[in-house]
Amino acid sequence: MADTGDEGVVEQAVADAARRLYAVPLADFVASRKALATEVKAAAGPAASKAVLALRKPTLPAWAMNLVPRGDSSALADLVGLGARMRAAQSRLDTATLTSVRGERDAALTAYVEAVAGAADGEGASLSAAAREEVRASAIAALADESASDALASGQLTRALSYSGFGEVDLSGAVGVTSSGSVVSVLPGGAILSGTSTEEAGEADDEEADDGDELTEEELARAVAEAKEAKARARAREKEQRRAATELAEAQAEMSAAQASLDEAEKAARAARRAVVDAQSRLDAARATVAAVDAEDG
Incomplete structure (x- = not known):
């Protein structure tokens, strides 16, 4: 059995094992973890x-999210690229x-x-509505945060993310992380699935937006004011x-x-109508009796 103290060797062995482990069926x-641990221990x-x-x-x-970087990752690539542009903006x-x-954001999330x-x-599994919401929350987190984007692209998430x-x-x-805290395995392409790193995407977006010119103080102040106004309008709409x-x-x-009062009134009206019918019946009976008595006296 090998007994190496080389931290680099250990972390590489763990990274290789993790790459294989997070690709196996969930069941x-x-x-698989136990088998890989035995294999890695010997090596x-x-x-x-x-x-x-x-x-x-x-x-x-x-x-389920870990499956995407290992298959058709075009949706993930679009999400990663969009996140870089949004964070740069x-x-x-x-x-x-x-x-x-x-x-574009809504379409990418969907x-x-x-x-x-x-x-x-x-893979023979089905995601519930609640599970889909966790996936969507993870995608929103990836749009907002570069580290979350890298985690989503690593293919070794252990839980959903939230922002x-x-x-x-x-x-x-x-x-999955190593003892030093770094992601143990980044799949080929990783956070560069779109062909452009997060940093490069941000720089490219900057160039397209203003040809390398920085915002003037006036433009910055206007942008801040617009953001405050948008926030105020959102709060006003929420209040409304x-x-x-x-x-x-x-x-x-x-x-x-x-409706309850109307129901009670209709109930009372039905009772009154029944009372009228009963009274009429009694009146008719009384008249018949009187007529019979008059006929006998006559």
């Missing part, structure tokens, strides 16, 4: 074996570009979710929606009360 993960020592055993089993959505407060790609669901179907709307995406426990929802709920409650 075979635990058994690179107990430290490597222990690291392989520590690799987490992915959730179903994560496993965000860094220079280019609200016009961010607004113009909304349709295409990626369908690609993941299709890959899962191809809170600010800051970096929390990747703790979300992707809440008010409308409250008014709708009140109107529905009033309608329900009115």
Whole structure:
């Protein structure tokens, strides 16, 4: 049995094992991990074996997402490329570009979710609506954060990702990592699936947008003001929606009360009609009796 203290050898052995492990069917993960740990122990020592055993089993959505970089990754490539462009635009407060790609963003998210669901179907698994939402949340996180994009492209996610709307995406426990904290395996192409690295894509986008010219102070101030105005409008719309929802709920409650009153009134009217019919019947009977008595007296 090998007993190497070479950290590079250990990490390479773990990376190779992880590349194989995260490609196996989900049901075979635990058994495959154990077998690979034994194999790695003989080749690179107990430290490597222990690291392989520590690799987490992915959730179903994560496993399904790991299939995409290993198959038809065009949807992932589009998502990665779009994310690089959006982050570059965000860094220079280019609200016009961010607004113009909304349709492309929605299409890219939908295409990626369908690609993941299709890959899962191809392996005999089916993603629930909740699982699809986790996939979509992971794609949104990849658009917002470069590290999340790399994790999505690595093919070794262990759980879905999420983005809170600010800051970096929390990747703790979300992707297989080495003892040094680096991703243990990056598939060929990885974060460069589109043929352009994230940094290069950002630079290319900068050149297309302003031919290398930086924003003037006036343009920057205008962009910030526009962003604030957009945020204020969004808040106003949200407030208006809440008010409308409250008014709708009140109107529905009033309608329900009115309907209940109407039902009671109709019930009372039916009872009154029955009482009238009964009274008429009694009156007719009384008249018949009187007529009979008059006939006998006559």
